[in-house]
Amino acid sequence: MPDFRALPSVDQALTSDWGRPLVARHGRSAVAGALRATLEEMRLAIRAGGDGAALAAELPALLSGRLAALSRRRLRPVLNLTGTVLHTNLGRALLAETAVAAAVEAMVSPLALEFDLATGGRGERDDHLRGTICSLTGAADATVVNNNAAAVLIALNTLGQGREVIVSRGELIEIGGAFRLPDIMARAGVRLVEVGTTNRTHPRDYEGAIGPDTGLILKVHPSNYRIEGFTAAVPAQRLAAIARAGGVPLLNDLGAGSLVDLSRQGLQPEPTVAEALAEGADLVTFSGDKLLGGPQAGFIAGRADLIAAINRNPLKRALRLDKIRIAALEATLALYRDPDRLAAALPVLRLLSRPAAEIAGQAARLLPEVAAALVPMGYAVGLCACRSQVGSGALPVDTLDSAGLRITGPGGDAPDRLAAWLRDRPVPVIGRIHDGALILDLRCLDSDADLIATLTAP
Numbered sequence: 001m002p003d004f005r006a007l008p009s010v011d012q013a014l015t016s017d018w019g020r021p022l023v024a025r026h027g028r029s030a031v032a033g034a035l036r037a038t039l040e041e042m043r044l045a046i047r048a049g050g051d052g053a054a055l056a057a058e059l060p061a062l063l064s065g066r067l068a069a070l071s072r073r074r075l076r077p078v079l080n081l082t083g084t085v086l087h088t089n090l091g092r093a094l095l096a097e098t099a100v101a102a103a104v105e106a107m108v109s110p111l112a113l114e115f116d117l118a119t120g121g122r123g124e125r126d127d128h129l130r131g132t133i134c135s136l137t138g139a140a141d142a143t144v145v146n147n148n149a150a151a152v153l154i155a156l157n158t159l160g161q162g163r164e165v166i167v168s169r170g171e172l173i174e175i176g177g178a179f180r181l182p183d184i185m186a187r188a189g190v191r192l193v194e195v196g197t198t199n200r201t202h203p204r205d206y207e208g209a210i211g212p213d214t215g216l217i218l219k220v221h222p223s224n225y226r227i228e229g230f231t232a233a234v235p236a237q238r239l240a241a242i243a244r245a246g247g248v249p250l251l252n253d254l255g256a257g258s259l260v261d262l263s264r265q266g267l268q269p270e271p272t273v274a275e276a277l278a279e280g281a282d283l284v285t286f287s288g289d290k291l292l293g294g295p296q297a298g299f300i301a302g303r304a305d306l307i308a309a310i311n312r313n314p315l316k317r318a319l320r321l322d323k324i325r326i327a328a329l330e331a332t333l334a335l336y337r338d339p340d341r342l343a344a345a346l347p348v349l350r351l352l353s354r355p356a357a358e359i360a361g362q363a364a365r366l367l368p369e370v371a372a373a374l375v376p377m378g379y380a381v382g383l384c385a386c387r388s389q390v391g392s393g394a395l396p397v398d399t400l401d402s403a404g405l406r407i408t409g410p411g412g413d414a415p416d417r418l419a420a421w422l423r424d425r426p427v428p429v430i431g432r433i434h435d436g437a438l439i440l441d442l443r444c445l446d447s448d449a450d451l452i453a454t455l456t457a458p
């Protein structure tokens with residue numbers, strides 16, 4: 001006969017010396033819920049022959065551990081020491097201080113989102129961004145949606161539904177996270193017409209494909225790969241002329257779509273939105289949280305009649321931006337009016353333009369403290385030169401000189417064990433495993449103290 005008498009009742013436990021502090025911390029309902037579940041498990045264990053008194057003695061610690069685990073946030077800040085500045089899985093661009101302040105204000109205060117303060121009548125939410133985007137890119141008009149995938153979707157659907165869209169076989173891309181161009185095109189209700197081959201597409205391929213059913217020509221920036229060797233692509237200007245002669249619009253999906261010339265930051269030039277429009281694209285699409293350095297968003301800039309048609313598409317309402325991101329974007333775009341101070345104010349550009357020598361100095365400073373934390377665990381820590389990436393499909397083959405710490409240990413699984421331990425820290429540290437070692441690229445580490453604090457926390 002199982003003996004449950006050693007287990008407290010829920011009420012006894014809630015009012016016990018160890019139960020009351022848990023109630024004060026987590027609330028009565030959460031503690032009672034966890035208690036019921038834990039007591040039920042213990043009754044099953046006792047039925048199976050377990051020792052009731054021993055189980056009851058474990059109850060306070062077990063419960064407090066469970067409640068702590070339940071109350072821990074899932075979406076937690078981490079230290080991005082992967083060397084990838086725009087890391088999609090770690091949330092891409094960090095926002096500028098002014099953008100954060102604007103977002104917070106939008107969260108806590110009513111604002112003139114769709115309200116025209118001059119007339120007292122209705123306004124458009126896009127109006128807060130349209131003017132700056134147009135003046136920065138030379139576009140006649142612009143609109144903004146949830147992300148660049150949505151921008152491509154609504155542009156294709158508006159201009160090409162039920163019609164053919166011509167794309168080079170060399171540009172039928174997949175971007176991580178299930179953005180595959182053929183699938184997006186199918187969902188947009190357009191018919192994909194592939195031209196050329198994987199490595200070579202010629203003007204005559206496009207010209208031969210234009211017909212009465214053509215809705216538009218789509219050009220896609222090869223964000224996350226390069227085709228090298230025996231290759232040919234049709235230059236944007238030439239493609240624009242072909243589209244114009246065929247009487248169809250040209251949509252250029254730039255992806256990262258920088259608003260400024262990145263060679264100022266010592267990076268390879270990525271095509272800017274202004275250049276793509278000047279080359280004759282009728283519409284250009286690009287992300288808000290890649291090189292632009294703002295929150296997640298997708299911009300469409302270009303011909304006013306086409307933008308007006310996109311804004312009339314019922315999908316626009318389903319894909320529109322919320323006030324918090326509009327506020328953050330307005331503040332982010334405002335920084336572009338002062339190009340001289342942009343790199344200092346915009347975290348993405350600041351991180352991308354950090355000189356390798358400065359990062360190497362930081363690594364040398366951190367080495368003794370990181371070694372003090374990890375050497376007792378059996379690891380060896382050294383300095384290393386490494387290469388950072390821009391990430392998010394921007395400048396895929398262009399890497400940046402950087403520096404960091406290289407950590408090795410006994411056994412072939414040492415890097416994996418260390419990576420798991422680092423992920424389990426109060427502020428998880430995300431590095432990358434390369435060549436049997438764990439590399440911590442310090443390009444994106446703003447504060448040395450943050451790393452030391454999380455490594456040495458109990």
Ligand SMILES: *Cc1c(COP(=O)(O)O)cnc(C)c1O
Pocket residue numbers: 147148149150152175179220221222223224253254255256286287288289297298392393
């Ligand atoms: C990143 C990218 C997209 C998708 O943009 P999101 O903002 O992630 O939705 C689409 N096209 C290209 C060329 C890209 O690089």
